[in-house]
Amino acid sequence: GILAGLGATALMSALPARGWAAASIKPDETSALLVIDVQNCFLPGGSLAVKDGEQVVPIINRIAKAFSNVVLTQDWHTPAHVSFASSHAGKKPFELVDLAYGKQVLWPDHCVQGTEGAALSKDLAIPQAELIIRKGFHNAVDSYSAFTEADGKTTTGLAAYLQARGITRVFVAGLATDFCVAWTALDARKAGLETYVVEDACRGIDTQGSLAKAWTDMAAAGVKRISSEDIAA
Ligand code: VGL
């Protein structure tokens, strides 16, 4: 045949750069991009800055162009929120406490309602975003997930919103991989949604093994781990 005369090198260079294994995924009307907590507190200079967090912003801006449905989330805490170490005498950030609903990691004060730290990054450029879900606004309950608060029962309404809009597939990006991104992706699976996490569009906090655990839990739940390059423009 015609390929018989081609050496391996010539044949390889005839293939697309990304090879033929990585099929690209094209978001459609049934798809939504969930942009998690790209807020000043989680960015350089913020009170709970995620390492290299700013690097997700241009990637998210680029992939967002492929989505007609984009939902943003905003961590939105009361001033003396139960998740803040400052609310617990003698406790320091990143320690654990037992609360009525289970173990809670304690954090530096962050994303207090109405503050500059809680504002979305001014560098996010997603004008078509259609909804901002605020979460963590109940003083005694945290909410990493954009779907369900940490008590495991109080809903944010996001699952009902997506269902009402006919959205069956979500792509999750933002901060932080091992907390709000992972909990959101796990709850998306519980809501029966096809769920992708766009790895290079996320960065993690990684405290006490949290990042590795998050990826293990997500894989077990059927969350698909992809790269921003897998999304067709
Ligand atoms: C987050 C810790 C505390 C997050 C929010 O957005 O991942 N992490 N609050």
Ligand code: ZN
């Ligand atoms: Zn928080």
